[in-house]
Amino acid sequence: MSMPLQGVSGDAAQAGVTGKNSAGGAGVWGEGSASGGEGVHGVSYGNTAGVAGYNESPNGGSGVWGRGAESGGEGVTGHSRTGYAGVGGYNHNPNGGVGVWGEGAKSGGEGVHGVSHGNTAGVAGYNESPGGGSGVWGRGAESGGEGVTGYSRTAHAGVGGYNLSNGPGVWGIGGPHGGEGVHGETHSNHAAVAGYNKGRGDAGYFEGNVTVKGNITVTGDLFLAGADYAEALTCGEPGIAAGTVVVVGESGAVHPCRQEYDTAVAGIVSGAGGVAPAIVLDRHADGVNIALMGKVWCAADATQSPIRPGDLLTTSTTTGHARRVSDMSRALGSIIGKALTALDSGQGLVRVLVSPR
Template sequence: MTRNKRRVRIGALAATGLFITALLVACAAMGGAGDEAAPDRIAAIRGSEGGEFEAASAVTNKINYQGRLTDSGGNPLSGTYTMTFKLYETETGGTALATDTHSVTVTNGLFNTTISLGIGTSYFDGRALWLGITVEADPEMTPRVELMPVPYALSLRPGAVINGSVGSVSGGRILYVRNNYKGLFYGDGIRVDVYGDNSAGINASTTGNNGKGVYASTSGSGSEGVYASTYGANSDGVYVVARGIESEGVYVETYGYYSPAVRGYSQKDIGLVGQGSTGVWGQGTSVGVYGKSAGYAGKFQGKVAISSYSTGSTVLELGEGLDYAEGFDVSDQEEIGPGSVLCIDPLNPGLLTVCDMPYDRKVAGIVTGAQGLGSGVRLGSDEFDYNVALAGRVYCNVDATESAVKPGDLLTTSATPGYAMKVTEYERAHGAILGKAMEPLEKGEKGQILVLVTLQ
């Protein structure tokens, strides 16, 4: 390892004339260094190549400084001397940003010390900095030493790790990047370019409780906390995976008026897509999910269910069936199944029961679900016994023992419990008509046919 020598002459020290030769070692956060480095220091430099750096203990707020002190004749000195180190942002003049004065032991002209200027990251923000040095009562040596890039920063090459703990430091950060100028290009803060397949530009993870893998905050108008853009086919601007119990892939909070937590925009396709056991879930004190469009405010593929806020029970369900149904409780469930014809139970107000007499004017509807056909619209919570079709098309139990049924025939209740039959006595059928047959049923047969429910 070669090292450059910087020799600076200073005024008289005590009763004899002395001068100091300041030799800055590369690892001392300075631009130059001396001819002869201590063997252990050289070993430390070599040992730091490609290693792991402890952010909170190895390189905190101290600068290592090594130099050589001689008398006017060039003879190395030994002893303890008071040295003052000052940090400036100007090469000459100006006011010191920070000062450190302490005793330094010199042995055969060589000394090695650490400068503690009480500084964190605030001064090292890209500006030029100089170090001024004073020995005992002498004037400050000139010229000041310019602080140059340090070797440990040069080691932040691919594969390097910055590791440590900043929990005990107020406002501490593992890595801090700041740009005070007006941005001209994307990537003015931190830019990461990755060109390999199956690679991640930024991979952030936390294992502690209540941690954030990526935390973004903005305060300026028209700003985005996170802005993601992709151009490749089958790509995602933001791709999030959450595997923990009760975890959110993306969690967003807003506090300003007219500030949606999540907003999706697409020029040619869908603004927002949700996929999963619950694709999109909305919760609010006034409106959970709000849709507005010149076309469809909301469009769904599959069933739609609306549940009670207090109980969680379904109060409205839109399915693929063809009927309108409501939930009812029954007084006797032994002979009831999909397709059964139900009547109002006069002995139990509010309940239904199986119809078992012809031309019963208490007829209420047909139990849904026969032939696997669900309801199109269903009202009532899940706590009711059965869904009963009051209108629309539904499969119904029909008894054609006495008369064959043809499409268009009026249907009423029969003596067979839970079955309908063809109306043959129209005077008795007034108020007891269940609906119209949409399929035929041969005489003498019993079965299920499609019925248009039109209670009259």
């Protein structure tokens, strides 16, 4: 039996055993027995590594390289008996670089594979930079594929995003040439995208237009910021202002009224007094929104008689203005609505309750 090679050094800068190969081969070669045993075994009693590998080549190269058996096995395996990682990768380059790099086989396989047998993540990413940055970043293949994919076999989410501050839990930005910021799709009878608020705020918030191809079902109340229900009618002359009383002309387009008790009256142009309509039907470019029902501000003329809340209003000889009905025999078919505010004299705006006539 041959004696094992032993080396002892009392100098921290000098290794106990040194192997050097100047021909491109291994400096030190260790081979364990087929029945078991490490090829190279290292033990440290300090806070440094049991086995350390350094690559000082100016052309780059691995500090430690491991290859698993073709029949199965990891290239590099690490075990930890504490709360620290089994395998740790650190990059101290001031210009940046990857701490751990994993690359799967072209025939299939994850670049990095993580398994957890507890209630914590199989793979976790943390970013401690004071300048901000992603904890986990994923990029899909240019030929197609998600940047990040998650699967769940339970009722929990396939991908979950949580924000412990006051920012978004999940943030999505669509491509500059098209694409949704967040896309949801389902092949069941459940919602493709669902929002729940367990507090007192909104379950959904949109800033911009919303397009719906299909039906909308509302099981609660519908609150709208406007004050009336309107429909767009074709405008017969340009520049008709909000609050104007309009009548239907021979062409079917509307124009400001010019005579009193006109049975061709269409209604009041919505939007005066800074109050927009809540709902507008049949919007089109050359239309004006006519209040069909609700509260709307109306141009009125109280020259002939003052207007009081509760008075019926009709057309007047003052262009685009309403007046109080003083002759009920002439009012049939020409009533605009009922005054909600007063106008003692002259011309001004009156709040009118419009109802189906």
